[in-house]
Amino acid sequence: MIELTGVTKVYDQDKPTRVDAVRGVDLTIDDGRVTVLAGPSGSGKTTLLTVIGCLARPTTGRVAIDGDLVSGLPERFLTEVRRKTFGFVFQRFNLIRGLSALDNVMLPAYPTGIAHAALRDRALALLDHFGLADRSRAVVETLSGGESQRVAIARALINDPAVVIADEPTASLDGARVEQFLTIAAELKAQGKTVLITSHDPRITRAALVDRLVAMADGRIVEATS
């Protein structure tokens, strides 16, 4: 369970360009459920997602995972939490250009020191699962949007995280690909993983698999349904 208490996030705090991206959010994300942070662009949902995923520290407030306070941890420990707990699917996928799909999927596991052959087998199994076995050697620039997203999902799952975070996963996908993503999300939920999604796409926010919808506006939670 992830608990946020009084979380704020301010960028350029002492500058004229100051932005209060998140303003005092209290939120609990239950394990094994699909939670969607919804809201228009600039509502703070992506920023909140980065704070939850330990990609950024809150300016004030507390973030705890399974009762352990993580918001005050030094970077070194925060990285370990990030690697062991979260798998990220970024809005623009953030795959490393010039590398193959297989190499991209293996990247998060490099620091774990897993043997190369075992890691390769695991990555190939994931790519195969997502229908990309024949594209494993393809350089990521040559992949379609849907293929890139599935590579990004495979990469997010390589370390078998408890929480999968997806930022605007359907922003650049057509209808069929959205359905494909929802199928994958349902599969992850069935495996007992916590899935946290930001989206303002009604195809996601109204999907049957969503357990909880948290609406945000102007950096605050304005409505939470479950």
Added chain:
Amino acid sequence: MRAAFERRRHLLDFAVASLLRRPAKNVGLIVVYALVVFLLASVMLFGTAVRREASAVLDAAPEIAAQAMTMGRHEMSTAGDVAALKGLRGVRRVEPRLWGYLWDSAGAANYTLKVPTAAEPGLTVAKGEAIVGEGVARARKVSPGKMLFLVSPAGKFLRTKVKAVLPSTTALVSTDLVLVEEGDFRAFFELPPDVWTDVALTVTNPREVTTIAEKASVKLPGHRFVTRADMIRTTEALFSWREGLALALLGGGLVAFAILAFDKASGLSAEERREIGILKAIGWETSDVILMKLWEGLLISLAAFLLGFAAAYAHVFLWSASLFEPVLKGWSTLYPRFPLTPEIDALELATLAVLTVVPYVAAIQVPIWRTATADPDVVMR
């Protein structure tokens, strides 16, 4: 233990893949870097080899050379001087020598004319014959059996037949040499029969060279006594000075390299920053990123170092440092052409590696550390 090894292997794999992803940029960097190493290594290799070569060649020089001086200028030694030196205890052999310089307008070069001594049994010349250095042979386009004509400043004419050309292994000190018979020499320079250019002394106990030179200077206070050690020191100092001069001339290259290193140190490209942010976001620790970039820097700098050093080795030992000939060899217009004996001074090699590899690797770590220690969210924004 195995996990730590695998982790490092993965990071090295990624570093290699990273370099291969930007071939144009990295090849360009390696070429510029290797050029700097090549220039520095060429000067260092040449300086070391030529000093060693000079030292080896000068081993055949007299232990002490006595030269008569008047008002600080070199004068001819007389029969009386030779007799006085023969009377010194500890002196095994006294050999008066004849040598002098000649400006040859035909070859546009200075030659050293010399009469071989008894200590040089392989270099005997008969009247009308000459043995020449390889620089003279080249300048005057002569070879054994061909005629060599020389004209003295007083208009005297010397006609000799070339008996042999001295081997290129001794070119460092013999390139401008013309060995002629004593009678020919005296007639050409119009010298009386009882004077010599200087006197070579061989001592019984080489450890007493300095003592005997001191004794000789007491006996002949108007003479200068130059020991073999003095000659070696002078030659080494000359080539060290030339090496320093060449290094100073290479300052431009070093400045260019410093600018390149500073450019790397002053910041990463947006693409590189974004990649570091992604790697951090997906679970790489700061130390992983730094280690991976350290591998990258080491691979680039070692590749450049090896490439530059190999090219310098070939340049100096296969092509006789032809690029630096005018600066490093001097010798009027007769640059000696001689094969240097390949030799690598471990200390100089280590110094060169430290001066080129370490600053680059250190310089690139600064922006990487700055980026890698920031929150991934900040770096990716």
